[in-house]
Amino acid sequence: MTEGWHPTETLVRALAAGAACAVVAATFGRPDLWVLGAPLLVAALLALVRRPPLDAHPLRPVSDLASRSLREGQRTSVTVRIRGLHGAEQVTRTVDRAPFVTVARQSRASTHLSDPEADTHDLVVDLTAERWGHVEVGAGQAAATSPWAGWRWGPLPVPGRSLIVLPAAAGFASRAQAPHPLGLVGAHQSRRTGDGSEFAGIRPFAVGDRLRRINWRVSLATGELHVVQTRAEEDTAVLLLVDALADVGASGGVDGPASSLDLTVRAASALTEHHLRVGDRVGLRVLGPAGVPVGFGSGGAHRMRILHSLARIRPGRSDEATARRFRLHAPDGTVVLLLTPMLDELTATIAATVARSGLPLVVVDTLPGDAPDVATTARARAIAGTAWRMRMMERDLVLGEVARAGCPVVTWRGPGTLDEVMRRLARRAQLPRVVHR
Amino acid sequence: MTRRLRVAVRRALRIAAPSQWAARLVVLVAPFVVVLAAGVAGAQVPGWFLLVVLFTASASALRPDTHAVGATLLVLLVFWWWSGPAASDVPVLLAAVGVVALHVAGTLAGYAPAATGLDAGLVRLWLQRAGLLLLVALVAWGARRVGDPGALDTVAGLVLLAAVCWWAALRYGRTRPVSGV
Numbered sequence: 001m002t003e004g005w006h007p008t009e010t011l012v013r014a015l016a017a018g019a020a021c022a023v024v025a026a027t028f029g030r031p032d033l034w035v036l037g038a039p040l041l042v043a044a045l046l047a048l049v050r051r052p053p054l055d056a057h058p059l060r061p062v063s064d065l066a067s068r069s070l071r072e073g074q075r076t077s078v079t080v081r082i083r084g085l086h087g088a089e090q091v092t093r094t095v096d097r098a099p100f101v102t103v104a105r106q107s108r109a110s111t112h113l114s115d116p117e118a119d120t121h122d123l124v125v126d127l128t129a130e131r132w133g134h135v136e137v138g139a140g141q142a143a144a145t146s147p148w149a150g151w152r153w154g155p156l157p158v159p160g161r162s163l164i165v166l167p168a169a170a171g172f173a174s175r176a177q178a179p180h181p182l183g184l185v186g187a188h189q190s191r192r193t194g195d196g197s198e199f200a201g202i203r204p205f206a207v208g209d210r211l212r213r214i215n216w217r218v219s220l221a222t223g224e225l226h227v228v229q230t231r232a233e234e235d236t237a238v239l240l241l242v243d244a245l246a247d248v249g250a251s252g253g254v255d256g257p258a259s260s261l262d263l264t265v266r267a268a269s270a271l272t273e274h275h276l277r278v279g280d281r282v283g284l285r286v287l288g289p290a291g292v293p294v295g296f297g298s299g300g301a302h303r304m305r306i307l308h309s310l311a312r313i314r315p316g317r318s319d320e321a322t323a324r325r326f327r328l329h330a331p332d333g334t335v336v337l338l339l340t341p342m343l344d345e346l347t348a349t350i351a352a353t354v355a356r357s358g359l360p361l362v363v364v365d366t367l368p369g370d371a372p373d374v375a376t377t378a379r380a381r382a383i384a385g386t387a388w389r390m391r392m393m394e395r396d397l398v399l400g401e402v403a404r405a406g407c408p409v410v411t412w413r414g415p416g417t418l419d420e421v422m423r424r425l426a427r428r429a430q431l432p433r434v435v436h437r
Numbered sequence: 438m439t440r441r442l443r444v445a446v447r448r449a450l451r452i453a454a455p456s457q458w459a460a461r462l463v464v465l466v467a468p469f470v471v472v473l474a475a476g477v478a479g480a481q482v483p484g485w486f487l488l489v490v491l492f493t494a495s496a497s498a499l500r501p502d503t504h505a506v507g508a509t510l511l512v513l514l515v516f517w518w519w520s521g522p523a524a525s526d527v528p529v530l531l532a533a534v535g536v537v538a539l540h541v542a543g544t545l546a547g548y549a550p551a552a553t554g555l556d557a558g559l560v561r562l563w564l565q566r567a568g569l570l571l572l573v574a575l576v577a578w579g580a581r582r583v584g585d586p587g588a589l590d591t592v593a594g595l596v597l598l599a600a601v602c603w604w605a606a607l608r609y610g611r612t613r614p615v616s617g618v
Contacts, residue, residue, distance in 0.1 A: 009543045012505035017514060024518055035529045036514060039537050039570035039579040090559060092549040109553035113562065147542045148566070 002238065005052050005087075010149040014044035044147050047150025052087025059084045061093075062159040063138035069164035069308070070129055072254040078125040078138035080158055086119050088144035088153070092121050095140040096160070099133035100253050111270050114144070130253030132167035132265055132311050135353045136160035168254055172270035172415055186332040200229045203322060236282045239305075239330050240268050241354075243340030243347050244288025247315035260341035263366040265310050267339050267412045272306045284309055285328065287340075287347065289318040296331075328354060335425075339412070341367035348398045352405035360425045363402055363409040367395075454554035461498040461551075463542035464506065468494045470535030471513045478528035480520030497543060506543035510536065533574035541567040 021037020022032060043101045060083045065116075066076045080093055094109040107125040114121045127137055139160030155177055202218055205225035213227040247261035258266070268284070275282045276298055284294040285308050292309045330336065336359050340347045354361045408421045453461075468490050476482050493509040517532060541563050546553055 009502065009504055009507060009547065010540070012504070013510060013543075014540060016507065017510045020511070021514060028518075030518060032526075032529045033514070033518060035533050035574050036517065036536050039533065039573045040510075040540060042573045043540065043566070043570055090548065090556075092553065094550060094553065106554065109550055111549045111556045111559055113556055113558045134472060145548065148483045149548070365590070 004058075005146065005151040005153050008145065008149050008152045011047045011151070014040040014187045015339075016210075018042075018044055030342070033277075043148060044150075047146070047148035050089075050147035052146045052148065052151055052153075052250060059142070059144060059153045059156055061142045063158055063161050065138070065161045065163060068162075069166060069311075071166050072129060072132050073403075075126060075128045076163070078127065078161060080123045080125065080140075080142065081135050082121050082123070082142055082144070083119060085114055085121050085144055086117070088114055088121075088145040090114060090145045090149075091121050091123065091142065092145070092155075093140060093142045094155075094159070095125055095138065095397045098135050098137050098139075098160075100129065100165075100251070101133045101135055101163075101263070102128040102130055102135055129163065129165040130255075131251055131262070132165050135163050135165060164308060164311050165241075166311050167265045167269040169273045171267070172267070172417070202226050203229050203384055205419040223275040237283065237331055237334040238275045239269070239283045239285065239296075239328065239334050239336045240271055240285045241336055241338040241350070242268050242284065242288075242310070242313065242316050243338065243341075243342075243344070243366075244286055244290070244313045245317055245344045246341065247347065248341055248343060258368055260367050261313070261315055261369060262345075263412060264339045264341070265313060266298070267364060267366055268310055269307060270414075271337060271339075272303060272310075276303050282306060283334075286313055287350070288313060290314040296334075303363055327358070328357070330359060335362070335422075337362050337364055337418075339364045339366050339408075341365070342398055342409075343367070343394055344404070345398060345399060348401050348405075351402050351407050355405045355407045362408050362421050362425070363407050364417065365399075365409055368400060453551040456555040456560065457549075457551050457553065460542045460546035460555065461501065464501055465494050465498040467535045467539035467542060468497075468509055468513055470538065471517065474528040474532035474535060475517055475520050476483045478526050479522075480516075482520075485600055486516060498540075498546075501540070501543045501546035503547075506539065506547070510539060513539075513590060528580055530574065531576070534571065537567055537570045537574065541570070542567055 005172070018039075018041030021033040022041060025033040025037065061080055062083075063078050063080045065078055070076055080317050082091060082093075085091065090111060091114050092109070092111045095103050095107065097103075104126045107127070110123065112121065112123065118140045123142075125138060127437045129135065137160055138158065141155040143155040143159050145151070202215055203215065203226065205219075205227050209227045213229075215226050218226040225407050242264055244261060245265070247259050249259040250257060250263075251259040251262050272282055272284075277300065281296040281298050282302070283296040286292065286309070288311050292312060293307050294306050297305070328334075336354050338347070338351055338354070338361060340351075340363065342348070342363065342365055344395060351363055402409060408424065410417055472482055472487065472490055489512060490509070493512055496503075496505040497509045499505075507579065512534070545560065545563050548555065548559070
């Protein structure tokens with residue numbers, strides 16, 4: 001990094017070679033060297049004549065984001081504004097590579113002519129965010145050059161801006177009812193009768209029944225007033241428990257292969273969107289170092305809160321992620337959806353703990369189907385394959401423990417993943433059971 | 438080693454912008470134009486000198502933002518002085534074309550990293566400047582041909598250069614911003 005205008009190699013070259021030619025031509029009587037040296041001398045003199053002002057304001061590159069948060073796969077632009085360019089003819093800007101950020105080829109680095117009288121020059125960098133998370137974009141270097149390439153300022157570092165990439169919602173829809181709807185209003189069919197639209201039966205009229213509930217056909221046939229009985233519709237609370245203890249597999253961005261954490265986060269995003277859309281209250285807990293719990297809530301602002309929390313997830317273990325300290329703080333009837341590749345015994349222990357507490361729990365398996373291929377040589381690939389098979393055997397044992405604890409395990413496959421298991425949970429919820437607290 | 442070289446060349450081919458390739462190719466070829474001009478003028482060009490030129494020209498093409506271009510220029514000018522072709526010969530003009538091409542292409546390629554495409558307006562501006570510099574060389578060459586060698590070395594040459602400098606300063610006193618930037 002160089003502060004201030006300083007002579008370039010071009011000026012030094014033209015001045016030195018031109019002057020040398022002139023001296024030799026005059027000293028040794030070699031006029032042919034005038035022909036070779038004159039253009040260089042002229043270039044050097046013109047660069048000196050167009051020297052930028054020495055008391056110029058320092059060059060100040062700043063970057064600004066068009067949008068501070070966006071979804072995976074979406075595009076945005078960073079505007080690098082360089083101030084203090086008075087006297088500069090040309091601006092060069094490069095952009096550092098950022099993980100999972102694709103910068104358009106023509107935007108990665110560019111040279112531009114600038115008006116020497118102007119003080120500010122804007123350079124726009126178009127980029128696409130390929131994976132969820134927090135990423136710094138727009139960082140790089142910028143330099144300015146005076147006319148005839150005589151003087152240069154920089155290269156100066158351009159500070160980047162933090163971009164929040166929210167996970168894309170994987171395609172998901174479910175028609176299954178929640179097993180324990182305990183809220184006030186919502187889309188789930190309650191076990192009790194009340195004001196709703198789902199038919200529950202026909203019974204004789206009682207004092208307090210609404211007249212619009214009278215079924216006239218049955219009333220005429222029986223000679224007594226009968227009313228249609230419906231089930232109440234309630235919302236439910238859904239707690240998404242995200243396992244960020246490890247990230248298995250290589251991530252290729254939104255359109256490439258997905259790692260286990262990619263699948264987990266995108267599935268959590270999809271489930272959040274779905275349950276909030278049907279009016280449920282959704283909460284989030286993360287098993288990992290950057291887990292920011294989000295309490296139960298609903299609405300658009302709450303959806304963004306959960307998505308931002310998901311974007312902050314980093315894989316790894318934290319001191320707090322122990323089964324003994326783990327507390328869900330979830331109200332009765334909350335449906336717990338544990339999204340995990342099930343590669344850690346801690347997850348199995350937590351699953352068993354939740355199941356014993358009486359909350360309906362579904363384990364959503366988010367391990368990618370293919371074994372991670374990170375080895376480069378055949379020998380390394382063979383070793384990695386063996387290690388992966390051993391890991392899968394251990395995982396099968398963990399899954400067995402979870403199943404024995406009474407937790408249904410389903411593999412994440414997008415739409416309809418939870419339908420069957422939620423129906424089974426709803427049926428099971430109607431049976432009496434012993435709860436350990 | 439060969440494999441690494443192949444990978445490096447393939448990567449360089451992939452990352453470098455076409456305009457940078459063109460500018461660096463000129464940097465690589467221009468020194469040989471000067472050597473060719475010296476050969477045409479009757480100078481003996483030893484094989485080792487060609488290797489030296491190849492080495493410095495390659496270094497200049499790879500790192501045009503360093504003093505490698507200047508070193509190449511000095512090597513060529515020293516060789517020209519040492520081999521001593523006549524000033525009034527046409528090959529001097531050819532050599533001047535080589536020198537100007539090396540200087541201008543080295544400047545253009547040195548503006549930014551290899552992956553950075555050069556702005557079309559910038560290339561146009563420097564092509565105009567190259568034309569101006571060739572005009573300066575032509576004026577110096579013409580003046581040398583018609584006048585007395587001894588006097589022109591000191592007086593007429595300097596006057597002509599000053600006139601051309603004045604004209605160029607007026608002509609290129611203001612850089613015109615390019616649309617679409």
